[in-house]
Amino acid sequence: MSSETKEKLLTSMANASYYNASPRDLESLHAESRQYLSKAQHLIPEEQLLGLLEQHFYLALLTCKDSEAKLVLQRLTDRITEDPSRVAILKAQYIEATDGPEAAQKFLSARPTGDLRAFKRKTVILKQKGDIKTYIKELLRYVEEVAPNDSEAWAELAEAYVSIGQYPQAIHALEEVLISAPQASNIFARLGEVFLIEATTSSPNKVTSDQLTLLIHSAQHFLRSVELSPDYIRGWCGALIASSKILAWPKLAAEESTKYTKISKIAKKQTQRLIKTAKEAAISDEDIAAAKIIIAQYEN
Incomplete structure (x- = not known):
């Protein structure tokens, strides 16, 4: 051919x-x-043929x-005799397609604990089924007993916690990601978002002292994200929202008010700049659309 x-x-x-x-x-x-x-097939190198x-x-x-x-x-x-884990994943995919996810999960559960591919595939099936609590339980066992430095798994765990409203646990999981990736601007921004969600979920129309602390943490993490990546529009948008909410606190000290007013103005200006230079900064259409909605709320 x-x-x-x-x-x-x-x-x-x-x-x-x-x-x-x-x-x-x-x-x-x-x-x-x-x-x-x-x-x-007889003309193809073995590894290429396997692929x-x-x-x-x-x-x-x-x-x-x-x-x-x-x-x-x-x-x-x-043909694949030296990588049983690779074969196991293929078998699991076949079982899932022909007998359903329950059968595939049972097959994967019988694999050795150290088979990371099988473990990850099993958690994927749990997530697809919507069994979030069991999914979290399996992910926790994975990061605690098998691969404590797997930042991808910690990030998955964080999102699972967010989905069920367990924000302190999500924050801890994201902090574990930062141990392996201390300069990941997207993780700092995600931490800012989770702090912001926690602060505004319980009482969206007012700010309590506990919420103020969460908002300050949120702003700090957003600012760290843009310190690492100056053109990270999600970070600037988050800093704008968090600082504006902090300024709504009625008993905010004058010094803090001056500080967060300045941050709010800078964040707004930087967000507007990035909207105008989106192509040069390689910002996605989705992020630009979200930024425009946020900016519209703070035009006055």
Whole structure:
């Protein structure tokens, strides 16, 4: 077959773009993959062949060709002898597609504790099922017993806590991320957002002393995010919101009022600047749209 077909399949494999393909494109890619592998598999280096076979396995599952997927899975099982974890994940995907998530979860639970791929896949299934409490329990066990330095898992745990309103636990999880990534501006901004959510959720129309403390923490984290990344529009938007809410505190000391008035003005100015220079700063359309909504609230 043509080198163009090979490059197309290799590019799809590298980017996993088939996950977002339309049903029609999936069928087309599956047909090309099957034809290419049947004719050229003896000419492909082993590791590349394994990758293409793995992709074809997923293509078969995504196009509801379960019998074909099973045959490809057997070929992969016979070839991948030094990475049982990789094979286990493929088997779990097949079980999930044919017998459902409960069966896949049962299979993954039987894997050794040290099988990180299996553990992560099991938590993904729990999240997809919407079983957040069990998902959190499994993630906690993972970061406490298996991989305490897995910043991605801590970040996932933080978002799970946010989804059920457990903000102090979410803050702790994000602080664990910062241990591994102390200059992650996005994590500082997310901390600012969580502090802000906690401060405004219980009594959205007034500010208590406890809420004021949370708002100050929020502003501090937003400011740290823009200190690390001066063009980080989420950080500036957050600093604008947090400082404006602090200024609403009726008993705010004059010195603090002066401080946060200055911060609010700077944050507003920087947000407006970034909206105007969005393309040069490579800011997403989604972030720009959100920033415009926020700025509109503070125009006067």
